[in-house]
Amino acid sequence: MILVVGGAGYIGSHLVKELVKKEQVIVLDNLSTGHRYLVDERAVFVQGDLGNRADLDAIFEKYPIKAVMHFAANSLVGESVIKPLKYYQNNVAGTLTLLETMLKYNVKNFIFSSTAATYGIPNVEMITEDCPTNPINPDGRSKLMVEQILADFAAAYSLNYVVLRYFNAAGAHESAEIGENHNPETHLIPIVLQHLLGQREKISVFGTDYDTPDGTCIRDYIHVTDLSRAHIFALEALLDGKKKTAIYNLGNGLGYSVKEVIETCERVTGRKAVIEYTDRRPGDPARLVASSQKIYEELGWKAEYSLEDIIASAWKWHSRNVK
Ligand code: UFG
Numbered sequence: 323m324i325l326v327v328g329g330a331g332y333i334g335s336h337l338v339k340e341l342v343k344k345e346q347v348i349v350l351d352n353l354s355t356g357h358r359y360l361v362d363e364r365a366v367f368v369q370g371d372l373g374n375r376a377d378l379d380a381i382f383e384k385y386p387i388k389a390v391m392h393f394a395a396n397s398l399v400g401e402s403v404i405k406p407l408k409y410y411q412n413n414v415a416g417t418l419t420l421l422e423t424m425l426k427y428n429v430k431n432f433i434f435s436s437t438a439a440t441y442g443i444p445n446v447e448m449i450t451e452d453c454p455t456n457p458i459n460p461d462g463r464s465k466l467m468v469e470q471i472l473a474d475f476a477a478a479y480s481l482n483y484v485v486l487r488y489f490n491a492a493g494a495h496e497s498a499e500i501g502e503n504h505n506p507e508t509h510l511i512p513i514v515l516q517h518l519l520g521q522r523e524k525i526s527v528f529g530t531d532y533d534t535p536d537g538t539c540i541r542d543y544i545h546v547t548d549l550s551r552a553h554i555f556a557l558e559a560l561l562d563g564k565k566k567t568a569i570y571n572l573g574n575g576l577g578y579s580v581k582e583v584i585e586t587c588e589r590v591t592g593r594k595a596v597i598e599y600t601d602r603r604p605g606d607p608a609r610l611v612a613s614s615q616k617i618y619e620e621l622g623w624k625a626e627y628s629l630e631d632i633i634a635s636a637w638k639w640h641s642r643n644v645k
Contacts, residue, residue, distance in 0.1 A: 323346045324346070324347050324391060325385070326341070327351070328394030329356075329393065332501075334356070335360035338361060338362050341554065341557075342362050348366040348385055350368050350377065351367075351370075352372075360503070368380075372412075373412065373416035373419045375423065379423065382427040387429050392434050395464070396412050397437060399462075400604070402460035402464070421471065425479055430479075432484075436466075436486060437461065437465050438573070439462030439465065441462075443607045444610070448613040449571060451616055455469075486549075487569065487572065487612075488544065489542040489572065489573035492511040492512075492632045493633075494635045495547065501640065501643070510541075510580060511583060515640045518587060518593040518595060526597075526599075528603035529600075529601060539579065540579050540611065542610060543576075543583070544632075545625065559621055568620065571614050571617070572612065574612070586629050590630055591637055
């Protein structure tokens, strides 16, 4: 059985929908940001907290867990600056309790959702996993701390782990039954689509004076379905014993500016956006684009979906869920 912590969240629920086809799955989620309806009905669902020993003991005592996938960390850069205690409490202390419980029950396989924010402001075109990690906000720092804990636990307790550093996750499941539903929403693609559906008056573009060709920030957008596939590749590598420890970037390898994303949304939906240009949002690096060559070479994974595919799938989901 595979324990998916945070399996009612955006990325976790997409992984669960695929993983239930291969494995028995139990989801633990406190529903602080996730939604019960996103969890595939083939999975066992437990409402509880990764930092609560009683919640964890109840699961590990009852079910034979062979691996844990951890999606339950908080991940909003801006919020992390204002509420660092929340980030260190949940992302670091909570994860430590989860890891401690795994060791107690001799569960040794762990997959951790990390972030491109661990790199800070990189000075390379394509970020590889060996680039320096100098996070500039508590979100990135808390994820990097967990990565460091994992390395120490691997050395001392033979914990096997894969760290997946996501770039910008977007898109929805092909069924359009599940998709991105944050409240409040802060991410670019859902905000643009909500605007194009008439749910927002306009879109704000945060900064036009970056050192990029059109002056707006460049990001690497990766389909949530591609992220799910990468988790399944990583799980198989751990369970087969092919990998003991690994860190991989998950991106498309293509950078799109904020303006290009908005234009692509307009093209895919056939609608025109009202745009307001505002000041920079604090903490935004100008460019974050991944090299995902390492996971391709070691596990054979590469992104299959384009920006158009991502936006088309998200549009289908948002259109169905228009209130
Ligand atoms: N943006 C706008 N207007 C908006 C929303 C976003 O201009 O209304 C811009 C942002 O300034 C940024 C880009 O669009 O330049 C993408 O912003 P998102 O908020 O969609 O995503 P981020 O790049 O800030 O962050 C996401 C995750 C982080 C992760 C990062 C990795 O939330 O956890 O991707 O690339 F670290």
